[in-house]
Amino acid sequence: MTIPLSELKIGQFARIKSMEVDDTINQRLLAFGLTPGERVCILHMAPLKDPIAIAFCGQKLMIRRKDAQYILVELI
Amino acid sequence: MEALNTVQNDCNCFSKDIRHETDNYESDYVLPSSGFATVALVGNANTGKTTLFNSLTGLRQHVGNYPGVTVSKYSGPVTLPYGKKIELVDLPGIYSLAATSPDERVVIDIFSGCMKKNGTPRPDAIVCVLDVNNLQRNLFLATQVAEFDIPIVLALNQIDVARRNNISINTELLKERFGIPVIPISARKGEGLNELKQAISDVLINKNKMKKVVWNEGTKNAIATFRAGLPSSTNKELFDVDIQRMIFDVASPFSTRLKNEDIETLGTLLKNARACIYNFGESPHSTEALQRYSFISKKLENVITYGKPRITFTSIADKFFLHRVFGILFFFAAMYGVFYSIYTLSGIPMDWIDGQFETLKEFVSSKIEDMPILNSLLVDGIISGVGGVLIFLPQILILFFFLGILESTGYMARAAFLMDKLFSWCGLNGKSFVPMLSGYACGIPGIMGARTIEDPKVRLATILVVPFMSCGARMPVYVLMCAILERLTNAQIAAATFVGMYFIGIIVSIPVALIYTKFILKAKASPFVLEMPRYQLPRAKDVLLRVLQSGWEYTRRAGTIIFAMSILIWALTYFPRSEETEKRATEDFISEQAVSKNIDKTIIENAINGSIPDSLKTEDFNSETLNESLENKINAAYIEDSYIGRFGKFCQPVFALCGFDWKITVGVLGSFPARELIVSTLGITYSLGGDVDEESDDLFEAMAKSTHNDGQLVFTIPVIIGIMVFFALCGQCLAEIVVIARETNWKWASIAWLQMTFLAWLGAVLCYQIGSLFL
Numbered sequence: 001m002t003i004p005l006s007e008l009k010i011g012q013f014a015r016i017k018s019m020e021v022d023d024t025i026n027q028r029l030l031a032f033g034l035t036p037g038e039r040v041c042i043l044h045m046a047p048l049k050d051p052i053a054i055a056f057c058g059q060k061l062m063i064r065r066k067d068a069q070y071i072l073v074e075l076i
Numbered sequence: 077m078e079a080l081n082t083v084q085n086d087c088n089c090f091s092k093d094i095r096h097e098t099d100n101y102e103s104d105y106v107l108p109s110s111g112f113a114t115v116a117l118v119g120n121a122n123t124g125k126t127t128l129f130n131s132l133t134g135l136r137q138h139v140g141n142y143p144g145v146t147v148s149k150y151s152g153p154v155t156l157p158y159g160k161k162i163e164l165v166d167l168p169g170i171y172s173l174a175a176t177s178p179d180e181r182v183v184i185d186i187f188s189g190c191m192k193k194n195g196t197p198r199p200d201a202i203v204c205v206l207d208v209n210n211l212q213r214n215l216f217l218a219t220q221v222a223e224f225d226i227p228i229v230l231a232l233n234q235i236d237v238a239r240r241n242n243i244s245i246n247t248e249l250l251k252e253r254f255g256i257p258v259i260p261i262s263a264r265k266g267e268g269l270n271e272l273k274q275a276i277s278d279v280l281i282n283k284n285k286m287k288k289v290v291w292n293e294g295t296k297n298a299i300a301t302f303r304a305g306l307p308s309s310t311n312k313e314l315f316d317v318d319i320q321r322m323i324f325d326v327a328s329p330f331s332t333r334l335k336n337e338d339i340e341t342l343g344t345l346l347k348n349a350r351a352c353i354y355n356f357g358e359s360p361h362s363t364e365a366l367q368r369y370s371f372i373s374k375k376l377e378n379v380i381t382y383g384k385p386r387i388t389f390t391s392i393a394d395k396f397f398l399h400r401v402f403g404i405l406f407f408f409a410a411m412y413g414v415f416y417s418i419y420t421l422s423g424i425p426m427d428w429i430d431g432q433f434e435t436l437k438e439f440v441s442s443k444i445e446d447m448p449i450l451n452s453l454l455v456d457g458i459i460s461g462v463g464g465v466l467i468f469l470p471q472i473l474i475l476f477f478f479l480g481i482l483e484s485t486g487y488m489a490r491a492a493f494l495m496d497k498l499f500s501w502c503g504l505n506g507k508s509f510v511p512m513l514s515g516y517a518c519g520i521p522g523i524m525g526a527r528t529i530e531d532p533k534v535r536l537a538t539i540l541v542v543p544f545m546s547c548g549a550r551m552p553v554y555v556l557m558c559a560i561l562e563r564l565t566n567a568q569i570a571a572a573t574f575v576g577m578y579f580i581g582i583i584v585s586i587p588v589a590l591i592y593t594k595f596i597l598k599a600k601a602s603p604f605v606l607e608m609p610r611y612q613l614p615r616a617k618d619v620l621l622r623v624l625q626s627g628w629e630y631t632r633r634a635g636t637i638i639f640a641m642s643i644l645i646w647a648l649t650y651f652p653r654s655e656e657t658e659k660r661a662t663e664d665f666i667s668e669q670a671v672s673k674n675i676d677k678t679i680i681e682n683a684i685n686g687s688i689p690d691s692l693k694t695e696d697f698n699s700e701t702l703n704e705s706l707e708n709k710i711n712a713a714y715i716e717d718s719y720i721g722r723f724g725k726f727c728q729p730v731f732a733l734c735g736f737d738w739k740i741t742v743g744v745l746g747s748f749p750a751r752e753l754i755v756s757t758l759g760i761t762y763s764l765g766g767d768v769d770e771e772s773d774d775l776f777e778a779m780a781k782s783t784h785n786d787g788q789l790v791f792t793i794p795v796i797i798g799i800m801v802f803f804a805l806c807g808q809c810l811a812e813i814v815v816i817a818r819e820t821n822w823k824w825a826s827i828a829w830l831q832m833t834f835l836a837w838l839g840a841v842l843c844y845q846i847g848s849l850f851l
């Protein structure tokens with residue numbers, strides 16, 4: 001099932017399928033290693049559920065919900 | 077849009093002509109003019125790069141600034157084994173060379189030798205600092221850096237943490253695969269530093285280059301197509317790395333390296349080159365990362381062995397620190413603690429500095445009483461100027477101490493996480509919180525604290541709204557005005573107004589921030605991606621060095637200008653000071669006294685000179701009090717006649733709309749060096765001398781009773797509130813403007829000043845005009 005990363009629940013694991021974000025943001029996320037095929041999960045959400053803290057490749061990154069909704073993931 | 081371009085131009089220090097004289101990439105190692113080889117430290121943020129730098133250089137490091145950008149330059153000498161000396165430069169922590177921030181541009185400029193003219197030569201070797209616990213991502217930057225063909229050493233930092241987490245690394249294999257020295261170190265524990273120094277010394281001789289990514293056909297074709305489209309002269313000057321960056325990055329600043337005539341064709345060149353990548357079935361903006369990461373994972377095969385996983389402190393701690401309730405509670409408690417400490421701790425040294433300068437002033441002025449100009453220059457100009465610079469130091473040092481702790485523990489990223497939503501809707505981000513909060517103590521450390529914000533546009537917008545936070549210098553004005561307000565109304569209203577002043581700043585800063593971020597800077601595409609690093613204990617040495625550097629930078633870079641401008645303002649307040657003015661003021665004084673006491677002028681004149689008939693002598697009427705009042709009268713006349721006073725009268729029609737009389741206007745203008753000066757300026761204009769403070773009854777009386785020419789009271793409720801609103805919104809002090817200029821540039825400092833002055837004036841006008849309708 002393919003859903004946006006922002007729809008993932010805390011603790012659910014998923015694999016990155018594609019990233020439909022703006023080129024600048026895309027390049028930035030890619031530099032951190034958020035590449036298609038990578039395993040990702042949401043660790044924390046800030047008080048208003050935005051931003052979210054995601055974990056992948058042994059690191060923790062905070063991104064905003066509006067950027068996360070364009071990252072499509074596949075539940076595993 | 078124009079503003080946006082300027083921001084980009086400001087960060088732009090690429091130059092076409094410099095490139096001609098940069099040494100050939102393959103040239104043999106020649107000693108630079110200083111005699112030392114230059115070695116650069118580069119790496120991601122949070123890798124412990126600065127800890128390594130501090131460990132290697134110790135206290136011998138110096139802080140400077142890269143010209144044209146507000147990126148601090150840290151460098152220092154290091155002695156290698158066998159006594160060879162190098163100059164080590166600590167570059168800003170970055171994640172990629174995509175050059176979207178000034179930090180990234182500085183690194184690229186230095187690596188391509190474009191900073192040579194500005195005193196930072198192309199490094200002879202690079203130490204890539206990698207966090208061994210996150211090798212894959214850290215190697216991304218390393219492989220980008222490798223494209224510059226500069227000898228590299230890989231320093232695998234935090235090996236102690238890896239060991240604790242049962243991670244082991246086969247460094248020999250890495251060394252073999254990348255063809256360069258790979259040294260496991262722990263900068264914090266001092267482990268492996270000698271081996272690292274030895275490796276630096278080795279690569280300076282052997283010039284080991286790191287193995288580069290082998291591009292796929294699409295990228296190879298793209299680079300070839302780009303080259304083929306360039307005239308041969310430009311072709312020779314551009315290296316593959318320049319072309320790669322132009323193709324891969326959305327809007328690469330590398331394009332400014334092309335000659336003017338080439339820039340016109342750049343669009344077509346890029347389109348053709350990128351088409352090669354599209355034809356290969358990939359996107360030019362993602363292909364680089366994909367190829368690099370697949371290259372890295374091949375190189376990392378069988379290199380890392382994971383032992384039994386351990387539950388880390390960070391994962392447990394974040395459950396608490398990022399908790400919806402406890403996390404927020406802890407955050408506010410921590411911030412309260414930090415700013416309470418700044419407020420209370422800085423008071424002691426500030427009072428001390430103030431006291432020392434007062435003593436010095438008294439001492440100096442008692443020594444040279446007979447030279448009034450020199451006396452005033454030394455006391456009111458120079459000593460006050462130096463005092464006005466140093467008075468901010470305690471707050472800056474204490475704030476940077478706490479910032480250092482917040483950042484090096486890793487908590488800053490968590491605070492930004494919790495606060496981001498609140499700030500994101502007016503275009504700022506979670507990192508704007510701390511600078512804005514510290515603005516309540518003092519704008520200057522707040523503005524400097526905005527350095528922690530990576531995004532240049534958000535940083536600029538934050539700097540522009542920090543001054544609206546009600547700082548300590550506004551307090552005397554509020555106290556004085558509320559005291560008069562209390563007489564006209566009652567204590568409750570006065571207290572409510574006092575508190576209200578602290579909210580006005582926030583209320584105004586929200587639309588201002590919105591206007592800047594949404595319309596002027598257009599900070600739309602700023603992705604707020606922030607790494608949440610491992611928690612760790614801060615190292616005293618790193619924090620203290622940072623504190624000292626921030627204090628030194630402020631004193632040297634802002635302090636000198638603040639000092640010079642204080643003297644200029646002093647001169648404007650002091651001169652022309654003609655004898656004419658003194659004579660006129662004396663005559664006025666005598667006739668005033670004669671009228672009010674109903675006695676002959678000559679008696680007053682004699683009384684001033686010391687001979688006073690016993691029959692008239694009272695406690696209030698003797699030669700001493702008369703002389704004192706006369707002196708105050710003359711000083712008031714001097715300031716009225718000074719350049720500032722004349723300018724004040726010239727501007728008076730503008731301020732009359734706020735209900736100000738010329739005395740308030742002159743006070744507003746004369747207190748520009750520091751707003752708390754308004755009280756003593758008003759003391760002078762109201763002929764009470766400059767030694768009044770906000771709690772002196774004489775000043776209340778004089779102000780509360782003062783009237784316009786037509787007999788109307790000057791200080792009515794709308795005027796009082798107008799004055800407070802004016803001070804709540806206007807630029808607080810000279811130092812603040814200078815610091816904004818240092819942190820951005822003079823253009824933005826002028827904009828900040830104009831915007832604040834205009835809003836302050838507008839606020840005061842509205843208060844007066846609307847208030848006068850009802851009261």
